Structure formats: structure tokens, C-alpha cells
Amino acid sequence: MSLLLERVTKSYREPGGKPIPVLGIERFAMNQGEQVALIGSSGGGKTTLLNIISGILTPNSGRVVVDNTDLATKPEVVRDRFRAAKIGIVFQTFNLLPAFSALENVLLGMSFSGRSVDKPFAIQLLERVGLGHRLHHAPQKLSVGEQQRVAVARSLANKPVLLLADEPTANVDLANQQLILDLIRDTCRDHNVTLLMVTHSADVAGAFTRIENLKDFNRPERCLQGQSA
Amino acid sequence: MNLFKIAWKSLKQRRLASGLTALNIALGVMLMVLVLVIFGAVDSAFTQRSIAYDLIVGPKGSDLQLVLSAVYRMQPPIENLPYLYLEQLRKDPRVVSAVPLAFGDVTEEGSFPIVGTTPEYFENDYMQGRSFKIRGSRVNGLLDTIIGHEVARKNGWDFGSTFTIVHGGAESGHVHDEKFTVVAVLAPTGTANDRTVFLNIEGFYAIAGHSKPIPEYEKRLRDFYAGDPERLAAAMSQLEAAKKIEAEDAVAGHDEHHHHATPDAMKEVTAILVKTRPDTPFDSFSLMSELKTGYQAMAVNPIIPIQKLVAGMLGNIQKALLTLIAVIILVSGVGIFVSIYNSMSDRRREIGIMRALGAGRVHVFSIILAESTLLCVCGGLVGWIVGHGLAVFSAPWLIERTGLLIDPWAVNPWEATLFPVLLGLAALVGFLPAMTAYRTNVADALSS
Ligand SMILES: Nc1ncnc2c1ncn2[C@@H]1O[C@H](COP(=O)(O)OP(=O)(O)OP(=O)(O)O)[C@@H](O)[C@H]1O
Numbered sequence A: 001m002s003l004l005l006e007r008v009t010k011s012y013r014e015p016g017g018k019p020i021p022v023l024g025i026e027r028f029a030m031n032q033g034e035q036v037a038l039i040g041s042s043g044g045g046k047t048t049l050l051n052i053i054s055g056i057l058t059p060n061s062g063r064v065v066v067d068n069t070d071l072a073t074k075p076e077v078v079r080d081r082f083r084a085a086k087i088g089i090v091f092q093t094f095n096l097l098p099a100f101s102a103l104e105n106v107l108l109g110m111s112f113s114g115r116s117v118d119k120p121f122a123i124q125l126l127e128r129v130g131l132g133h134r135l136h137h138a139p140q141k142l143s144v145g146e147q148q149r150v151a152v153a154r155s156l157a158n159k160p161v162l163l164l165a166d167e168p169t170a171n172v173d174l175a176n177q178q179l180i181l182d183l184i185r186d187t188c189r190d191h192n193v194t195l196l197m198v199t200h201s202a203d204v205a206g207a208f209t210r211i212e213n214l215k216d217f218n219r220p221e222r223c224l225q226g227q228s229a
Numbered sequence B: 001m002n003l004f005k006i007a008w009k010s011l012k013q014r015r016l017a018s019g020l021t022a023l024n025i026a027l028g029v030m031l032m033v034l035v036l037v038i039f040g041a042v043d044s045a046f047t048q049r050s051i052a053y054d055l056i057v058g059p060k061g062s063d064l065q066l067v068l069s070a071v072y073r074m075q076p077p078i079e080n081l082p083y084l085y086l087e088q089l090r091k092d093p094r095v096v097s098a099v100p101l102a103f104g105d106v107t108e109e110g111s112f113p114i115v116g117t118t119p120e121y122f123e124n125d126y127m128q129g130r131s132f133k134i135r136g137s138r139v140n141g142l143l144d145t146i147i148g149h150e151v152a153r154k155n156g157w158d159f160g161s162t163f164t165i166v167h168g169g170a171e172s173g174h175v176h177d178e179k180f181t182v183v184a185v186l187a188p189t190g191t192a193n194d195r196t197v198f199l200n201i202e203g204f205y206a207i208a209g210h211s212k213p214i215p216e217y218e219k220r221l222r223d224f225y226a227g228d229p230e231r232l233a234a235a236m237s238q239l240e241a242a243k244k245i246e247a248e249d250a251v252a253g254h255d256e257h258h259h260h261a262t263p264d265a266m267k268e269v270t271a272i273l274v275k276t277r278p279d280t281p282f283d284s285f286s287l288m289s290e291l292k293t294g295y296q297a298m299a300v301n302p303i304i305p306i307q308k309l310v311a312g313m314l315g316n317i318q319k320a321l322l323t324l325i326a327v328i329i330l331v332s333g334v335g336i337f338v339s340i341y342n343s344m345s346d347r348r349r350e351i352g353i354m355r356a357l358g359a360g361r362v363h364v365f366s367i368i369l370a371e372s373t374l375l376c377v378c379g380g381l382v383g384w385i386v387g388h389g390l391a392v393f394s395a396p397w398l399i400e401r402t403g404l405l406i407d408p409w410a411v412n413p414w415e416a417t418l419f420p421v422l423l424g425l426a427a428l429v430g431f432l433p434a435m436t437a438y439r440t441n442v443a444d445a446l447s448s
């Protein structure tokens, strides 16, 4: 099992102190190398879910097991290091740090894992996403589609076990959408990386064999029952 | 990529703001270096580098005045000492070298002091480890002179130039009849020697009007040797001999200007520069205390009176300037704070991305601190190099204009505290922005 969520609840707190329930998940699991498209209405809690899986947020209760490690119980420093080493993330837009070239952005992805930086591998990744000729370009000089491709390369820099993608193709044209989608899915398949991709696009979701709608397994009301908010 | 490299890239991204804030620091540090170099030069000009003698012997009076007149030639002489005392000092086993100086007159053109001395003066170092470089021929005649670099430059004199001198002291304004000739020029020394005209001491005595009536000498010798009857008797017998010769001259009706070698008993010196035996520092102390009790003379350390004066005057000015510069550097630090702090709101998402990539709070905290450190240290380094570089460039100009010999790369002990202080400043001004980075809520930052 690569990813396992059990009895996970998450609620935000309003400025007044009243809890806003967002997640109440009894169980959600993915096998190693499995690819899942996660769909759901806006504001449904998809991003929140990804943040909990990556250890950026902690749930109010429940277990978040990634690669046999329960992140929910680990302190932040451990979660940070775990994320650096095992989880790749691609956002919707503005993934790259403007002060660094394409190659440096990928190297930066390697910098925090505690392992030594593998420059040839970084170049290989960029070549793989078709940007071997733009290694030293600043992000601003790249198109949005190209930036997303750099982000994909960077997310794989530490050979993660799990890749989380939050609407990675929402802001690119159709041609790039297909390219990026294929790129992510193919590289994940090649490296046996588990892929959880949030999308609003029926086209994108349609490419996956397993499609999950958040509202089918999320019962936010559970937050308010019993478990502390 | 290490934290400093990441910080460096972020600074380059904001190169204008980064450059300007670092420039502020650089300017502050440059000013500090210049103040330290210049004050260091002034200080050493007046103290350790001023003279390579251990003692200055002169008539009783003010220590400071003796040093100012004998070493800096800035004050008129106090009084004179008998030449016989010079001979006595030379015989003293503690004394390695005793060089007489006789002065009081100035050149008519430019008012440069005239100093009568012996060749030994030029054989000795003028400063610790620095010997005179003389261009020209030997002093032969009584009216041959060696002039300092500044005298040559300002008056436009060179070998063969002739000049007249003005009598100092009581009847100042009186121009002596003698025409003096330049036979040699000294290389620049950065000391008062550059502004001095040197004359053979015998020539000094030969100048008409420098000798006094014999009873006057007698009175002075009696005063001087009041506590030493043996030496007084010897001096008196010399004076008697001189009297006889003078009387014979008068009988023979010699021309007034015809010159006899001046008898020692009728010679006086204004000051005596003394080198004691090396490695026996007590020699100079024992000589000093002997003179204090024995004769109508005193021996002073050539450095201490000036050091006191300089520390008193310049020390405070230097402190005031350094305080001002410290404030400038502090304000530059505030500039760095403002620059980094302002950038933080634009960088929320960047910090969020780094955290998503697995950077810990401590990482992002350190990156921001590394930025302020780089600005402070790089700015400081540039300022330090430019400061010393400016000192190198201005050194020839300074010695030309002011006679101040600066050592552009001399590192003042204060400078050693510079970089620790800059690091402290960097920590201080970087702390708040770094805390902002530390506290950044990643999920919020990423959704913005
Ligand atoms: N920091 C927060 N404080 C309070 N409420 C929040 C916070 N972050 C998210 N929410 C709320 O939680 C709910 C889930 O948000 P989330 O961003 O996870 O949804 P989403 O499914 O990703 O939506 P979208 O498809 O529009 O990206 C929303 O109602 C949102 O307003």
C-alpha cells in the first residue's frame, strides 16, 4: 500500500472560532504505482486533502500513511524531510521560483532532501520533458506550458514514491494539456510512482482508469461527530 | 545548492535594491577604513614612526616644547646647552650616538627651519628602520646645505641654488649676510626633515651674530656646571684659552669677519639626539634621571609627550568620527532590514513553494538570514577594499601635500572587529524578516 487514509477529519476554524468542517474520510487507499484522478466540486476540499497527504497540513484526527509512515503523528520537521525525500508536488500555476533557472529549480528540488544533488539526473529529467535546450532560462522566459513541464521535472527530482498534482493542466492550452498529462502519467508509470491528480477537466479525468469523486467518500459532518475539531 | 547560493540568487533577483543597500554598508565601511588609515598615519607620524632616537636632551623647560622644536621643528628652541656637554655625553658608555642640533634661524624664502648638525645625523636612521636617501654631493664648505624634499619642491631649489637666512630669536627679521648653497637634496621621509635645511654645525657657529660675548658664555657655563665643579673648572680653562686668542686677534687687528674655528667652550647646541645602547632600555631611564638631578638640562623621551598630546586631541576627534560612522553603518543596516522586509510579502508564494519542496522552517529562516549576511559582509568587504584602495591611490598625494606618510594596507585593530560587528548587524536586521519566513503558513502561501 502506497497511500492510506483512515478516519481522517479536517476542519478549519473561522475567525470567530466556529469550526468549518471540510474533510471526513473513512478510508481512502492507493496501491504503489496506481494512478487516480480526483474530481469534485470547487471548495470541496481537494487541495486540503492533498496538503494533508503531503504533510503540509495535519488532520484533526485519523491516520495518513504514506510509504508506511503515518505522517499525522509526526512533528513538522519530520514531515518536511519526508516530503522532500518521498513526495513530488505540482501546482496549478506559478510552480517555479523566479530567481532560479529551469535547471536550478530542479536542483533546488533536490536541495532539501538531505541527499546530494544529482545534476546529470536533473538535466536528464529536463530533457525528458523536452526542455533540454532551455536549461538555463529563467522561468519568466518560458511559456506557462514549459513552466509546468519544468515543474513536472522538478517534482520527480528526488525519485518520489508519490506524486501529487493539483490541476496541473488547468492553465495551459489543449496541446500542452495533453503533453503534460502524458508526461506525468508516463514518467510515473516508468518509475512506479503513485499518482494522485486533482482535475476539473472531464477530458483529463477520462484518461485515468480510476477516477474518484471526493464527495463520494468524503463526509465532512463526521468532523463534528465525536472527534475533536 | 546551499543556503548561501539560494540567498545569493534571491538577492540577484532584486539586484537594484540589494545593490543599493549593500552600497550603503560599503560606504560606511569605506569611511571607517579611511578614518582609521588617516588617523593611524597621523598617530604614527607623531609617535612610533617619528624618530629613531631614544632621548632628546635639551635645556630645562617644557618636555613638549623640546620635542616639538627638536623633532617637529614647530616651536622655537627653549634655550641652549653647552657644546661641552655633548662631548661629555659622547664619552658616556651608555650612549651609542649623540647628535647635536643647533637651530633658531629660518630661510628667507619659505621660512624653512635651519638646523646645524653633523654628518652622523644622516648616518643614523630617521625612523625605526629607515635611513636617509641623499641625492647630491658631500657637504664641504661651511655654507653648504642639504635640503629636505619639501624645501626643494616648494622653493624650487636644487643643487647649486643659493639662498639667505633670517635670524630667529631676539632680533628676528635680521637677514644674515651669508649666502648658502644647496649641495644635496633628501628623498621624502614623511617627517619634519622634509621641511628642514641642514647645515654643517660648524657653519652654524660661523654665521656672524651667532656668537656671544665671552662673559655671557662664562655665566652660562657656571650655571650649567653649578653642581659639577670639576667639569666647570675644565670648561673655564678652555674659556680662558679662547679669551687669550681673542685678545691676540684684537691686538693683531684682525678683520672682524676673518674666521677662526670656534672654541668648544664657546659653542652651544639647541638639542642633542641620543641613541642609547640597544637591548638595555634602562640606559635611557638612568640618563633621564641623572639629568633631572644633575645639570641644567633634561632628557625626554621623544615619543611620550607627543603621544599624550595626540591621544588627547586626535583621540576624541577619531572617537567622534567613528561614532558617526557607526551610526551610518547602523542606518545602512536599517536599509537592509527595510529592503528584505518589503520583499517578504512578494515572496510568500516562493517560500511556500520551497516548503512544499521539503524545505523546513529553519531552512527558509536561514535563507533570509543568509541574505542579510551576504549584503552586510559583501558590502563590508567592498567598502573595506575600496577604502584601502583609496588610501593606496591617495598616499602619494597625501605625502606631497601634507607630508603624511600613510600605510594604506595597515590594518587597524578596530578593523578586526568590523566583520564580527557586521555579522551581528546582519543577524539583527535579518531576524524579523527571517521570522516572517519562519512563520509563513505554507497552505495559505500556496493558495495565494
Ligand atoms: N485556511 C483556511 N481557512 C479557512 N477555510 C479554508 C482555508 N483553506 C480552505 N478553506 C475552505 O475549505 C474548503 C476547501 O478548500 P479547498 O481549497 O481544499 O477546496 P478545493 O476542492 O481545492 O477547491 P477548488 O476546486 O476550488 O480548488 C473551502 O470551503 C475553503 O473556503
Ligand SMILES: [Mg+2]
Residues within 6 Å of the ligand: A046, A047, A048, A166
Ligand atoms: Mg483546490
